[in-house]
Every structure is written in C-alpha cells, then in structure tokens.
Amino acid sequence: MMISKPRTSISKRGSIIHSPYFVYVLIAPLFLVLLAYVVYPLFQTFIQSIQVEDHVSLQNYSRFFSLEHTANLEALWTSIYISILSVITCAIVGVAMAFLLERYEFPGRKILAVLVLVPMALPPLVGVLSFTFLYGESGIIPRALKELLHLDQVPFSLKGIWGVLVVHTFTMYTYFYMTASSAIRGLDPSLEEAAASLGAGRLYIWRRIILPMLTPALVASSLLVFMIAMASYTAPLIFGIERTMTMQIYLSRTNGNLDMAAVQSTILSVVSILFLLVMRWYQGLRNYQNMSKGISVHRTEVKSALGKYVAMFLSIIGVIVLLLPIFVLLLISLSTDGTWTTQILPPEYTLKHYVKLFTDSKTWRPIANSFKMSFVATIGNVIFGVAAAYAMVRLKFKGKTLLDVLIMLPWALPGTVVAVNLIAAFSEPTVFSFNQVLIGSFWILPLAYFVRHLPLVFRSTSATLIQMDASVEEAARNLGASWWYSFRRVVFPMALSGILAGTLLAFVQGIGEFVSSILLFTAKSTPLSVEIFQRMYSFEFGTACAYGVLQITLIIIVLFISRKITGDSTAV
C-alpha cells in the first residue's frame, strides 16, 4: 500500500490527541481549580489547627476535647442532638405529608400539594426572621393569644433549642417530602395488591412491603438532613444558641481565636466528609426503585362526612402555616420603621421601603453588590460545572471518583467552614490568588459563592448529559463535525435546560448567601443578606423585610422558570 502524504500528517496528530494520556491534559484544569480553592484552603485550615508557634502540636485539639472547659464538647454534642432531633421531626412531617398527598384524595389536596414546597422559597436568614416575627417572644401569634385570652404573659413563644428545631423542621422537611413522595410514586400499587391477595393485612403490608421499599429514600434523606442541620448556622444565631459547632466557629473567629476556629472547622469538616462518603456509598447500593414505570397511583378518597371536614380543617391549617411566614414578611415590609412596639400588628403602613429599595443609593447598593458578586461567581460555576459534567459523563479517565468527591465536597462542607478555610488560605498572597491577599478584597465573596455553589451547575448539567444518548454526539461526529462543532451545535443545546436550571439556582443562591458572607464580607461590598441582618439589629424591620420579599420573589421566579425548562425537555 502506498503511503500518501496526508496520511502521515494525520496519524501524527492522531497520535497526540488519541494518546491515552491526552484526556488528562483536558481534566487537569478541573483538578487544578479544585486543588486551589477547595483542597488547599481545607489543608491550610488543618495546618493552622495543628500549628502552635511554628511547631506541630495537638495542643489545640486537646483543648477542644478538654473535660475542664467543656464549651466545645457541649457544642459538638448540642449540634449532634439538634441534628438527630431535626432528622426525626423532618421525617415525621415529610413522610406523613408525602403519604397524605400521594395516597389520599381530600378537599384541599391540590392547593396543599403546591404549597408544600413553599419552605424551599425561604432563604435561611429571612425564614428564621419571619419565624421570630410570628412565634417569637414578641411575635404576632403569642401576643394575639395573650390579648385574646386576657393573659398576663404570652402563652408560648419560640426560643432556644425548640425554636431552632421548629425552624429546622419547617425548612428541611421538604427533603424528606421530595424523596418520599417520589419513592411512593415509584411504588407499584400491584405489589400491595399482590401482598393483599396473598392474605397480608394492612399493617403487615406496611411492615413488610412499603417500609422496606421506602428505606433507601428515608436513609438518604436522613443523612442529608443530618448534614444540613449540622451545618445550620442562621437558626442558632437568631435564637441565641451559642453552643453549636457553627456558632463556636463564628465566635472563635470574631474573638480573634483563629487556632481554635481552625480546630473546630477541621472537626466539623471531618464529620461532614464522613457523611458525604457514607451517602455516596449508600446511594451506590440502592437500586430497586422505579422498576416499573408509568404507574398511575390510585388515591384513596376520604368519603365520610366527618373525615371530609377534618381533612378540610387540617388542610386550611396547613395552608395557613405554610403561607404565614411569607405573609408576615410582606406585612412587615409595608410597615413604617420604628412604629411597631407592643401592638399585635404593626400600626402604620407605607410603600416607602420598596420605593427606597431601588431609588436610595444606600439601600440599593447591597442589592447591586450581591447581584454583581453572584454574577461573577456564577460565570465561574457555569464554565467549571459544564466542563466537569462533560468530563464525568463522557470521558474515561482514572481518578473519576476522586473528581466526583472533590466537586461534592464544598456542598457537604458547612458555609462557616468554607469561610474559615478561605480565611486560612487567602489571608496572604498565594499562587492561587495571583499573589493577592483576597481577604478584605472584593474577590473573596465571589470566590466563596463559587466554591459553595460549585456542585449546582455540575449536578444539573450532568443529569441532562446522562439522559442524552452518546450516539447522538457520535452521529454528529460521523457527519463530519469536529469535537468543538458538535459540542456547540449538539451537546450544548441539548444540555441547555440543565445548564440553565443549575445556573439560575447558583445565581439566586449567591444572592441570598448569608452563612459565609457574614464571616467574609467587607464594608465596601456588603451583600444583601448581611445588610438584612444589620438592618434587623438596628430595628429597621421594614427595610429588612422588603429585602427579604425581593429575595423570595427572585427565588420563586427561578424555581418557576427552571421547572418550566426542565419540564419541557423531559417531554421531548
């Protein structure tokens, strides 16, 4: 066979691109980013925790575990038991809601089914604030009851650990609700029918069929809620529970006790990483869901008159409880600052706060800051997330599991820990920050948002990429398209719905981010959430709530849009 000229040149280029090591050139930047902004800061914190005056020592750790000054151990214990209690209460509420809404037909079911996800639209800080307005010591409901029943004191109020727990339940039961309701929808009713035909009674079916089938969903959500509750910072802050891990970190940091903050962060990181690994391992095990698809769930109708009234009454209560936090924010956002003292409801109303939001440069600045910083962070998230998702789904290389774990790591780390890590890493010039000190500069918050929301774009993009058949990309290549052409014309447009959903979510989360912002913000670029916090403490409730309503509106718009676009794409 004659060797023609183009052939040699082609095979040469082919040999570089098709070398089995070429893929590592492609994924190296991904690992580099993770190394610089996730691993290195984590490592720096660890170093700081074991370094006492230039030598390695476990002295800080022995102080943490000291039995004489038990503040830290108490905090660890409090965090753990609040988390366990949160898992239990969330499981009860979430699973009960899921069963009620998926299995029964009763008056008010439809509206409840829509509103059950309302807590997702509440940013953490704003949610806690509305709870204190509603049920706190000087909250609307306790005061109203006091007036109504002519009591000397308020009959109840949310405070302390119970307050934290109620807020956790309200904001976190949705995790249980979502996984449980999709698991129940995936339960083939014919399984229960089969069990019944074999002579099993109701309780027996529950014990032997339904619960075992739901176990994977319940375990997964338990792990998730436990992690989120451990990371919870806002609720303990507002309800004044200082002895939790996140609060201890915050206090050590604000008191300038950086070594202790590093120890506390490291310990919390270890717990979080352990949970992440357990979750990954457990999700690899579960595989018996949705074996048969397209089953229509038959709902049991509540028929008796009494049952109907009870159901209706409970639905109304449910709707009120779910909507009250948002209504209260709306109400207070319309009240004149400084006029609401001992009355049940604010006495004077005005639209001034909303007008000021967009006209007064002082109130507008935090909004602009948050938009700007979240925008910068989101651009980074999109570039990184799409590239990482493509690599994970389509490329073959060693170290895939490592990449996956590293990407999910920032999601598992509490925001407080992320902040402490960044402080440890970027308080001095490093290669990764181009020889700049990032702490105290504009760039630290966009970086924190980038790290915290790293997994969002990645996850939604890889979800759509997995659904996309690899042969579609091959078809494009076969028709003569270069890799880049087929990525641009085929892969990207097909994954667009997922990319967009993740991007919007990352953006809106960036705007509402509070936990690491409070530790990292600079006066020059105060973000929205920190501003809300500060306004609250200077009793400018109206402005604070107007900000909150703005955030909720944004979140609802984003949830609506992403449901729309991802819904359309699955219909194809």
Add this chain to the structure above:
Amino acid sequence: MIEVMLDHVSKQFGDVKGVTDVNIRIQPGEFFTFLGPSGCGKTTTLRMIAGFYYPSEGRIVFGNQDVTTLPPNKRNTGMVFQNYALFPHMTVFENIAFGLQVRKVPKSEIVQRVERAQKQVHLEGYGSRRIDQLSGGQQQRVALARALVIEPQILLLDEPLSNLDAKLREETRIEIKRLQLELGITTIYVTHDQAEAMAMSDRIMVMQGGVVQQIGSPEEIYNRPVNPFVASFIGESNLWEGTVERIEGNEAIVRFAPGLSLRGLIANASPDCKLEAGKNVSVSIRPESVREALPGEPKDNVVNGNVVISEFTGVSVNYVSQVAGQQLKAMFVNQGHRVRGRGEEISLFIPKESIYFLG
C-alpha cells in the same frame, strides 16, 4: 464507490477481547453484512470502521487511504444508528442539513440537496417537523436521509430496522436495498436477524465471540456452513453427531444410533472435514429437505419414527419426530396433505444430497 479493507484488525477492551483478527476486503458497491448474536463483535467492528474505536492491532483502509487512526469526522462515512440518534432540538430539515453545514456547503445548495434527500426517503414536506412529531418509521428515514445527503463513501447501518414493527421492517428493508442499488454505495450492514441478512446482502460475515466464522454469499452460508454454529445460526438445522461406518465410492455411510445410518455425498462437506471410516462427524440436515417417504421408494435414507410435536402454520407443516433416539425436525410445504397428530407414526426420507458434513 470505494473498497474497504480490514487488515488483521483486533480490538481489546482492557482484558476483554472485543474482536480478534478480522481480515476482510469489501468490494466497491458491495452490500456487506456483519451477522451474529449480540456480543459477537459485529458492532465493535462497525464502530472501528466509523472511527469511534481505534483498533488495538491491524489497519483499516478505505480505497488507498489508511484510516486506522483517522478521527470519525474525517472519514466521510454515513452512519445510521440503531436508535437513529437524531438531534432532538432540531427540525427534520436541520437534522438532514447538519452534515452539509459542517462541510460549509452554500445555503442554496443545502436547500436543494436536503429536498432531494427528503424525496429519496419519501419525506417531502416534513422539513419543518420536530423529531418528536414523527413516527418510528419516519425517524428511521430521516436518519437514512441524514446519512445519505453528505454523499458518503461508505454507508454504515447499525441494526437500523430493529426498532420497527414487523411489517414496517420489511418495507424499510426493501427501501434501503433499493436506495443502495440506486446509489451504488458501498454498504456495511450490522444485524442479528439472519433472514434480514440473507434477503439483503451480497456477502455475509458470520461472527461469534469476536471471531469471524464464515464469509460468503447468502447461498454459500446457508448451503455450505463451515461449522455447527453457522449451520444452526442461519436458518434451522438438525445437527446430528455420528460415526463414519464406511466409505463407498463417492458416498459415506454414517451411523448415528443403533439402526439409524444415513448415506451422504463425500463432496458435500465443509472444507476442513476429512471423512474416514471410524471417525466421528457432525452432520447438518435442513428441515425443508426432509420429505415424506412414499411407498415403493428405495429403503435407503428412510427413517421411521413418531411425531412428538406437530405445528400447522398455514404455509407449512412442521414436525418434530423421535427417530431411533434422535430428534428430527422436518418442514413440509402445505400442499393439502393430511396433518399428522402427536404420537402418530411417520416415515421420512432424507435425500443424500441434503446431508452436509461439518467435520
């Protein structure tokens, strides 16, 4: 029209052998089929020709160009995928035009050529439809038009009919064959359906476990299979094991069981089958070559047995009979004779020309 040559091509996936030493030369304009059960390596071979895999060993040559490591987008092959792999976010027109846009064909020419392609596959006026508004058969034709419009050197078809229902499959089969003859394009077709392969191909390559078993025309493969696998995979066959009793001139007498010996032609044997007295041999007998024995015919190669299964299909009557401890499948074209029931005695004649020695 171009020749395709696979020169001792092998493919390993880690420790797993995908394909071992495939060595073929596909003639310009030929309709060539890779046939075999799933996992036999046929799709792997096709994907190496398309460029989605690179061979671990050997060369792939189109005409006089070595394409062994050429990326898929430089090969100018048109491929139809099993699931069609249409771009769901594009219309029918955009799907078909995609390959032409990649090649920077002027707009006016694209319109012209896409319309011609739509006409070829009978999809005129469907240009602005979305993919999810098409039926399975229409999607199949879009995939075909998309592959053909770029005027590829080679057409690659990966089980293109497997997602269609039986009737549509037959129609589309004829349609593909018509287009192939019209365009005279070298075509490689992958299927596990032997009837499809027989009906369409100029030549067939039968594969099993990553190894080529036989290459030949449908007739050769059917009538002269080289081994028991090919004999049983292509069509139906009675595979019997026996011992050569003696050789008489150009005939061999083989004993299968006490009281069951058959006479066959020595020439009727696969190339590597040597017949000697005392040697064990396997034999293939096609059910349709078995006849009912008529009274007064010579007694040679007549066997008597009982019907175990009797199927009336309309076109034919199929029997499975128990003959001296062996099962014999027989198929009679329905000519109105009496259908025998289970347990009835039956006398069957196996012509010596229809006995094929596999070695």
